[in-house]
Amino acid sequence: xxxxxxxxxxxxxxxxxAALEVVTTTEGLASIxxxxxxxxxxxxALSRGSQDPHFVDANPxxxxxxxxxxxxxxxxxxxxxxxxxxxxxxxxxxxxxPNAKGRLTVANAIHVMEAPTGPVDRSMGDxxxxxxxxxxxxxxxxDAIAVAISARLAQLDPxxxxxxxxxxxxFRRRLADARTRWEAKxxxxxxxPVITHHRTLTYFLDWxxxxxxxxxxxxxxxxxxxxxxxxxVGVVRxxxxxxxxxxSYYDLRxxxxxxxxxxxxxxxxxxxxxxxxxxxxxxxxxxxxVSRVAQVIGS
Amino acid sequence: MYAWxxxxxxxxxxxxxxxPSTQSSPQAGSQxxxxxxxxxAPQSPEDRAKLERDIARELGAxxPSTQAPSAAPTPTPSVxxxxxxxxxxxxxxxxxxxxxIGRAGLSYVSPITGQRSPRDLPFGEPGRVxxxxxxxxxxxxxxxxxxxxxxxFIGFGNDGVSVEEAYATWLNLPYDLQARGGKFFAPFxxxxxxxxxxxxxxxxxxxxxxxxxxxxxxxxxxxxSWLAPVSWFSEVRVSYQSVAPADPSGxxxxxxxxxxxxxxxxxxxxxTVGVGASAALADExxxxxxxxxxxxxxxxxLALTGAYLAFQGEALARRLAGVANGPDGWQWGMxxxxxxxxxxxxxxxxxxxxxxxxxxxxxxxxxxxxxxFFYDLSEFQRLRFQAGWDRLPGGVNGFEAIAxxxxxxxxxxxxxx
Numbered sequence: 001x002x003x004x005x006x007x008x009x010x011x012x013x014x015x016x017x018a019a020l021e022v023v024t025t026t027e028g029l030a031s032i033x034x035x036x037x038x039x040x041x042x043x044x045a046l047s048r049g050s051q052d053p054h055f056v057d058a059n060p061x062x063x064x065x066x067x068x069x070x071x072x073x074x075x076x077x078x079x080x081x082x083x084x085x086x087x088x089x090x091x092x093x094x095x096x097x098p099n100a101k102g103r104l105t106v107a108n109a110i111h112v113m114e115a116p117t118g119p120v121d122r123s124m125g126d127x128x129x130x131x132x133x134x135x136x137x138x139x140x141x142x143d144a145i146a147v148a149i150s151a152r153l154a155q156l157d158p159x160x161x162x163x164x165x166x167x168x169x170x171f172r173r174r175l176a177d178a179r180t181r182w183e184a185k186x187x188x189x190x191x192x193p194v195i196t197h198h199r200t201l202t203y204f205l206d207w208x209x210x211x212x213x214x215x216x217x218x219x220x221x222x223x224x225x226x227x228x229x230x231x232x233v234g235v236v237r238x239x240x241x242x243x244x245x246x247x248s249y250y251d252l253r254x255x256x257x258x259x260x261x262x263x264x265x266x267x268x269x270x271x272x273x274x275x276x277x278x279x280x281x282x283x284x285x286x287x288x289x290v291s292r293v294a295q296v297i298g299s
Numbered sequence: 300m301y302a303w304x305x306x307x308x309x310x311x312x313x314x315x316x317x318x319p320s321t322q323s324s325p326q327a328g329s330q331x332x333x334x335x336x337x338x339x340a341p342q343s344p345e346d347r348a349k350l351e352r353d354i355a356r357e358l359g360a361x362x363p364s365t366q367a368p369s370a371a372p373t374p375t376p377s378v379x380x381x382x383x384x385x386x387x388x389x390x391x392x393x394x395x396x397x398x399x400i401g402r403a404g405l406s407y408v409s410p411i412t413g414q415r416s417p418r419d420l421p422f423g424e425p426g427r428v429x430x431x432x433x434x435x436x437x438x439x440x441x442x443x444x445x446x447x448x449x450x451x452f453i454g455f456g457n458d459g460v461s462v463e464e465a466y467a468t469w470l471n472l473p474y475d476l477q478a479r480g481g482k483f484f485a486p487f488x489x490x491x492x493x494x495x496x497x498x499x500x501x502x503x504x505x506x507x508x509x510x511x512x513x514x515x516x517x518x519x520x521x522x523x524s525w526l527a528p529v530s531w532f533s534e535v536r537v538s539y540q541s542v543a544p545a546d547p548s549g550x551x552x553x554x555x556x557x558x559x560x561x562x563x564x565x566x567x568x569x570x571t572v573g574v575g576a577s578a579a580l581a582d583e584x585x586x587x588x589x590x591x592x593x594x595x596x597x598x599x600x601l602a603l604t605g606a607y608l609a610f611q612g613e614a615l616a617r618r619l620a621g622v623a624n625g626p627d628g629w630q631w632g633m634x635x636x637x638x639x640x641x642x643x644x645x646x647x648x649x650x651x652x653x654x655x656x657x658x659x660x661x662x663x664x665x666x667x668x669x670x671x672f673f674y675d676l677s678e679f680q681r682l683r684f685q686a687g688w689d690r691l692p693g694g695v696n697g698f699e700a701i702a703x704x705x706x707x708x709x710x711x712x713x714x715x716x
Contacts, residue, residue, distance in 0.1 A: 048568065052604035055643070058716045059571050060532035060563040067475065067526065086715045089448070090534075092526050094471040098442070122708070126678055222677055223644060249604050251642055 020157045023069040023096075025080050026053055027273040028136040029106065029145075031282040033073060036150045036167050040160045046087070049274030049285075052249040054221075058083040066091035069102065070156055073149060076107030077133035102156065107133060109148035110141045113202050125219025136272070137289060138203035139179045142282065146171050178283060182290045188298035195232060195244040195264065197255065200271070208293070213239045216246075216254045224254045229261075236262035243296045247271035267296050395441030395449075398711035400496050402433040404683075404703035412689045412697030416665045417657060419513040420457075421502055421701055432457060433703075436494065440712045446471050449481075450712070452494070463494075464517070475526040479538075484517035486524075486536045486559040487577040488613050489594040491515045497714050499609070499638045499646075500671055501683045501703040505654035506632025510590070510617040516579075518542045518552055531564035542581060545588045545617075546624045555581035555588075563716070569600045573716070577615075586621035605643030611636050630655040632664070638671070645674045656692045666690035667699075679707045 019042040024030040030045035037043065044065050047056040053075070066072060066087055074080055088096060095102035107130070115131035135141040150168040154161035190209035194201075197216045205212055214235045218228045235241065236258065244255045244266050255266045269289055270276040279285035406422045406429065413425025423429040435455040442448045451465040466481030484492040490507055507515060520540030527533040536559045541552035561575040572595075579590040592615030599608045612635035619625040632654040640646035648671035655664050669687035676682065682704055689697035 050602075055605045057571065057598070057600065058713060059565070060534075060561075060573075060716050061565050061571060064526075064530065064532050082713045084713075086713050089468065089470060090477075090526070090532075090715065092470070092472070092475045092477055097470060122677075122679055249602070251603055 020070050020153065020160075021068055022071045022073065022153075023065050024073040025056075025075055025084060026136070028282055028285065029073050029075070029149075031273045031285070032142065032146055032171075033149055033153075035171055035281065036146060036164060037153055038163065038167055040157060040163055041153065046084075049270065049272035049276075049279065050249060052247075052271070053079055054082060056080070056083045058086045060087075060090060063087045063090035066096060067093055069093060069096055071102045071104060071152060072096035073104045073106060073152075075133050075136075076105035077112065077128050077130040079128070079133035104149065104152045106145045106148055107131070107135075110135055110144050113206065114199070125217070126221030127219075132199055132202045134198075134200040135203040136282075137201065137286065138207045139175055139182070139286065140207060141203060143172060143175055146175070174283070178286070182286065185290055185294045186298065189294060192297050193239045193241045194293075194297065195236065195241055195255075195258070197244075197246045197250045200247060201245060204289070210293070210297070213241045216244070216258065229254055229258050232258050233262045236264045243267045243293070245269050245293070248275050265296055267292055269293070395439045396710035396712060398438040398440075398707060398709035400436045400438070400494075400705065400707045400711065402435075402495065402703065402705045404431055404433070404501070404701050405429070406431050406699070406701040406703075408699040409689070409697040411695055412691065412699055415656075415658070415691045415693070415695070416505075416689060416697065418699065419503075419508055421703060422699060434495070436463065436496070438709075438711055440710075443467060475528065476523060477526075478521065478523045480521040482517070482519045483522070483540075484515055485540055485542065485555070485557045485579065486522060486538055487511065487516060487557055487579055487590060488592045488615060489573075489575060489596060489611065490613065491517070494714070496705055496707070499611075499636065499648055499673075500650055500669065501685045501701050504613070504632075504634040504650070505652050505665060505667060506613070506615060506634055509654045509657065510615055510630060510632055512543055516542050516555075516590075518555075522557075531562060533560075533562050535560050545581070545583055545619055545622050548624060549583075553581050553583055553588075555579055571598050571600075571716075572596070583619070583622045583625075585623070586619060586625070588622060589618040589620075591616050601641070603642050605640065607638075607640050609638045609640075611638075643675070645672070647672055658692070663692055665692065681705045 019040055020037065022033050022037065022041050022043045024033055024043065024045050026047055027045045027049040030043045033041060034043045046062045046065065047053055069091075072088070074084060094100065097103065112131035113135075116127070116129060120127060120129050146168060150164045154164045157164075186208045191211060193211045193213035194205070195214050195216065196212065199215065199220060204210070214232050216224045216229070216232070218224060241262070241264050244259055244264050246252060246255045246266060246268055247270070248268050249271055252266065252268070258264065259266045269292055270279045270285055273279050273282055273285045276288060279288050402421070404421050407427070408418050408422045408425050410426040412418065421431050421433050423431045433456070437453045437455065439451040440449070447467045447469045449465075449467045452463045454461050454463045462482055464481070464483045466479045466483045469478045472478060486492055488507070490498065490504060491511060495503070503515065518541040520538055522536055522538030524534055524536040527535070536557075538557045540555055540557065542555045544551065544553050557577065557579045559575060559577040561573060563571060563573040565571050575594045577590070577592045577594075581588040592613060594613040595611070597610045601607055612633065614631070614633040616629050616631040618629045619627060621627070632652070634650055634652040636648055636650035638646055638648035650669045650671070652667045652669075653664050667687050667689050669685055671683065671685045673681060673683045682702070684702050686700040687698070689699065691697050
């Protein structure tokens, strides 16, 4: 009893251990990291889920967030190439420079899709030469990413390694359960064609078995000209496309025009965690994405 | 500290017999079992600093800084497990990012403007509509080693080839410092350190061409900047550079010192405000040149990708004292502009300017009001259409216009805000 009291007093007097400071480039990565780190980490995201991650401002205020970061988690594959490098340079933080111990590029942890195998140039649009970076809507990739993040947290903060390991096991168990639930919900959409705005759903389509009938962008990053939208009207009619999936940060007019001429329905989907009030964390974001797709295409 | 020791001692005190380790090997003792990778014991910052000091003393080196350089780069490149003959891309992987940005256009400036308020590029011969080639900027950018990166920009223009900027940046300095060395645009105001392809308008504000120079102000030297430990972005930058003389007919360079403070802070989720103050002193041999300026930038991000509304303005003044071919005393100029980009592809802008006249005794200054429309065919191609109404010394009016195009190829590094 006395020993317990003394120990409790000692622990109460002890200064609380400083949480690991983690900064992520997107809210999805922040949510996953918070889930894996619990109270041993303090996580901030540089961008908002309502923003297109290609076009975040290199606002110097964000460099201040990076200054004391123990770990910077980024997507990679040049998703953030337009804004992250100047922020990292301005941060005065050597620990988060590329290839440093405090830098984790999660694309290195997954099997990447759409990596060009031949010569590429900009005539093919604003493509990502390393492969498609929009993989956070695929639970299979998120499982691999969680393992990588957890391992890096344990490497940087070995005293909490057991805690990270336990939280990872719990995360993977919940992910497996959710995946079973989502796949049951999506069983009816397998093989159904959809139109997307950008190639943001390549991994999601691969997981769900949805078929890509076309994209509003004729080439990545290029706006849809009327002739391309007219072509897609024919595609929608010929293939029986029921949904045009568009992230909320894109201009909806091309999708609405296509819908008006073809009878397909525009489905506004969250681009990331935080893009919709219901997408509070990664699980609820994926829940929302799956529900909206299943509701329109699977009904 | 004592509390932790006490807790640790209690925790370590014998209580129940420990269960046998689940990792013990049945063969333990008979042969060496695979050992788990040793994990470094957790260290307090104080212990770590003491250890570093001890090691530094033992090695005969100077004491380490409080912020250790990133020893760490532990490269983890993606590699294939087995590759016959090594990577065929070995040399390519070490190439710097190479880019080229070309700027050209079709411009017109009225004869009276050309006579009373001469223009620099991108404007050509007054009174004629002429194609103009401004510049091709070749960029080479890469990490040098674990301690620095380098950025080189070479300009190919109508007057030949020049190194616009070529500098190394040291990223691993202690105390939130950063340093650059080489040749670079001086840290004075907002537009001067920027490359022309990042400007909203097609030309440099008149006040900057008159008071800093047709190509801005900059040169060989070094600078040191410090990021203050506050919750917003607060940076102080000091540089010492060799700059072009204030007298346009002068040759050689003049030593100059620059001091700049810039502050950026967010107002809500969507708005960022930046304010800056700059000062400089140059020894003109003979005479002195003083420069002072203030700048403001407010950007409101709109809902769609790439959409924003931005206000920007600068005011600056120059004093020449005893400089050959220069007017003694203070001269001043300013500009203020607003740009609306409703979506990723196009936008509009308006700019008002005041600049000192180039002619002594002309009285007052040159005023210009410009309108801008720009359209980005893609992220790598931009068209700008700009027209300006000039109010010139003597109360006469002039006109100028430019249709400018710009293209970018290769991997060009992102620019600061």
